[in-house]
Amino acid sequence: MTQIRLTPLVASLPATVPFVGPETQERLRGRPFRARLGANENGFGPSPRAIAAMAAAAGEAWMYGDPENHDLKVALAHAHGCGVENVVVGEGIDGLLGTLCRMVLKPGDAVVTSEGAYPTFNFHVAGFGGVLHKAPYRNDAEDPEALLALAQQVRPKLLYIANPDNPMASHHPGAVIAAMLDHLPEGTLMVLDEAYVELAPEGTAAPVAADDPRVIRMRTFSKAHGLAGARVGYALGAAPLIAAFDKIRNHFGISRISQAGTLAALSDTTWQVYMRRLVAASRDRIAAIAADNGLSALPSATNFVAVDCGGDGAFARAVLEELTAADIFVRKPAVAPMDRCIRISCGPEAEMAALAKALPGALDRARERSR
Amino acid sequence: MTQIRLTPLVASLPATVPFVGPETQERLRGRPFRARLGANENGFGPSPRAIAAMAAAAGEAWMYGDPENHDLKVALAHAHGCGVENVVVGEGIDGLLGTLCRMVLKPGDAVVTSEGAYPTFNFHVAGFGGVLHKAPYRNDAEDPEALLALAQQVRPKLLYIANPDNPMASHHPGAVIAAMLDHLPEGTLMVLDEAYVELAPEGTAAPVAADDPRVIRMRTFSKAHGLAGARVGYALGAAPLIAAFDKIRNHFGISRISQAGTLAALSDTTWQVYMRRLVAASRDRIAAIAADNGLSALPSATNFVAVDCGGDGAFARAVLEELTAADIFVRKPAVAPMDRCIRISCGPEAEMAALAKALPGALDRARERSR
Known part of the structure; x- marks a missing residue:
């Protein structure tokens, strides 16, 4: 039987991948997300x-x-x-x-x-x-x-x-x-x-x-x-x-x-101007949702916002997990001290509303877990 | 000024690419092809x-x-x-x-x-x-x-x-x-x-x-x-x-x-059966066009047909060039003795008709050139 002869370099590489897609999570969870706000996609869509x-x-x-x-x-x-x-x-x-x-x-x-x-x-x-x-x-x-x-x-x-x-x-x-x-x-x-x-x-x-x-x-x-x-x-x-x-x-x-x-x-340069305005509005909306929950949003120059969950990396991880359980897909930084944050992509109001609805409960449950 | 430090391997590679696309040819020619039969694409289209x-x-x-x-x-x-x-x-x-x-x-x-x-x-x-x-x-x-x-x-x-x-x-x-x-x-x-x-x-x-x-x-x-x-x-x-x-x-x-x-x-398995029939019919059509011009088509197990132009590689190259000049995009094998052929992709009847119309003149001109 022929052996597979990978190069020593490729053989030495780990099996890990940079990102697990939301579809994989949905398959594992057995149900879709309500708000897809984790991959810094642009839910406002293209021109x-x-x-x-x-x-x-x-x-x-x-x-x-x-x-x-x-x-x-x-x-x-x-x-x-x-x-x-x-x-x-x-x-x-x-x-x-x-x-x-x-x-x-x-x-x-x-x-x-x-x-x-x-x-x-x-x-x-x-x-x-x-x-x-x-x-x-x-x-x-x-x-x-x-x-x-x-x-x-x-x-x-x-x-x-x-x-x-x-x-x-x-x-x-x-x-x-x-x-x-x-x-x-x-x-x-x-x-x-x-x-x-x-x-x-x-x-x-x-x-x-x-x-x-x-x-x-x-x-x-x-x-x-x-x-x-x-x-x-x-x-x-x-x-x-x-x-x-x-x-x-x-x-x-x-x-x-x-x-x-x-x-x-x-x-479509007109759409590009419109998009910058939609994204700016959505950044403010995410910051307001964060503030409503006693959290602070970091300034953003992108179509996503890092939200400081006010604790350590483990607490932010718990918030992320509870949001996931509530069908909100977000991601988070992996390295301290940035890992105190979760990372939320901008998107249309339906997704923002779902986030606003889910966040208070997710925070409560994360705080309970960290007691 | 920083020099670009390519690896020795990449630096040693030639600038050639495997295939020049038909779009590049169209830009050089200044006009589009009438029949796109060179890249073994499937002009019958997808399901x-x-x-x-x-x-x-x-x-x-x-x-x-x-x-x-x-x-x-x-x-x-x-x-x-x-x-x-x-x-x-x-x-x-x-x-x-x-x-x-x-x-x-x-x-x-x-x-x-x-x-x-x-x-x-x-x-x-x-x-x-x-x-x-x-x-x-x-x-x-x-x-x-x-x-x-x-x-x-x-x-x-x-x-x-x-x-x-x-x-x-x-x-x-x-x-x-x-x-x-x-x-x-x-x-x-x-x-x-x-x-x-x-x-x-x-x-x-x-x-x-x-x-x-x-x-x-x-x-x-x-x-x-x-x-x-x-x-x-x-x-x-x-x-x-x-x-x-x-x-x-x-x-x-x-x-x-x-x-x-x-x-x-x-x-769409029904479409797949239909496609095999369309392609088989088109292979026969290409062989018939070849025969009408005194050329022989090789048997084909694909969606393209190698047509023996009856001469050497230079003659087949001339036929290809004359077809190109007549707005028919085809390609050809590069290595002898296969290079005596041109390679024609299957496609709908409009393209076949254009090929049938262009081939006699292309052959005449190629023969004139080889005199």
Whole structure:
């Protein structure tokens, strides 16, 4: 009998995955959630133009999508005022992070990120044998100075920072991020994850040229554009780096329907303004629900809000479990002291009302459990 | 200025890609094709149930797809009479081949395939530093004996064979493929690409248990199911091998709309029977068009037909170029002696009529050029 001969690296990797989906939880629970507020999806949905474009494209799904993603890249280059050669489209930021790690990491190469930052980045770094070095958060935010100091020590291939941050929804002015570039060690590429930046205050997007070779910026249609299910992200970077993606990426990886939907979403600038207002209103609504229950919401530059449950990580975990039992799907940060919070995605009023109804009881039961 | 530090392996890879899409050709030509018959897409389209399911799912695209692809995997396991633990879903067979290469190949590892076989497999092997060893085709078909003899020599990690074959549309009885397993060297995994098998004669699918550890079988929704644009393929294999995909794959890589469409397509067995008949009729139609022009069509077990242009590779290339100039998109094998053929995908009568109209003139002009 033939043995399966995995590489030593892959054989050594754990079986864990970055995120368990709400569908898995629903199967385990035996019933659906009433409010899906845990994955930082955008329950307000995409532009109606995008929905119409995708519905129309369903009949064309017998054709492969354009492997160059040409029309979408042209539109993105136009939107960002850069060249098409500075844009690569991939299967979500997750897919692009995996390809990037493959492009630059050899086993043993150092990588810098923050303790408690995006786990899927860590998943891909580990998947190519990179060695993670982690700086702590400071005041519930990623700490540029600590990240740079750590980078000077370990001289990493990649330095990851998300702005705005996930899971805390905090942000730095884009100028702070741009200033970091002058202090990167030679040979370190900054991975700037701007997944949420369209929803952040003016000035949060880093004022950096798309072809700056010191940084690659990750963007997505999953958050502000409400198209998480389409699986389309993109990266902006220097042309030689962007060109290298073509050497190894899955060229036919993007659904043709998703190409049509994202192109339509990008064209609907009116909807984008409307969406920023809906999300801002929903952040306030979540903060008000928190306050009604004696909890405090942290400031948010994203489409989710970190709510401080007022205790330790175990207490916040209990609140999350009780919300889950009450059919409200939320998630929470994993690392202290941020783990005192739960993380609630913005969404339409029906979901907000369900949250408002469920939270008092969930808190009561969590407090009973912690007695 | 920071230099981009690609790994030596990625830096060494060429900039070439496995396939240039028809959209790229259309942009270069400045006008669209009249008949899209080059990419072995299925112009008859998917089940109307699948189209309806995808159109309905467009409104749900704000949600990530289930990262476990649970419902689809359960349906596939049921269809194949195997366990869910024997099924993994990926971004087309292309995506799965890439992940598989990553799982088993270290730089320098040997891999066996056929000269002229699927180039995207070769792309991924090279992308992980594998060394390709190629057996020649025999009688326009992959040669099991030559592949096994080469495998005994080089003791590869992977042995790739497609049945039915692409680009020649030839096939072996499934029993021949199954018998190969008894002669694989210790430590060689067979990669059996059955992308077209639903369209092949009865008995072409290899009679092999899904959990046989000597083989991993690749299937797709792109061909018989008419959903190339959805980007969904799957692999059947032994549970430990299938589980290893989870250690490294892009868990959120499949579009939610594609999940809905493929699940609906799988349920429509009536449509699948209808599709096999349409494709069989179209194969005969292509053969008749070839015969009308003094050319011979090779027997086909797929949704495309290799047509022998009656000359050498340069002549077939000229025919292809003249068809392209007449707005007919076809492709051709790259390696002699198969390169004497052009490869024409099955499709609806409008495309067949366009082909029939364009072929005589294309042949005349190609013959003029070769004088």
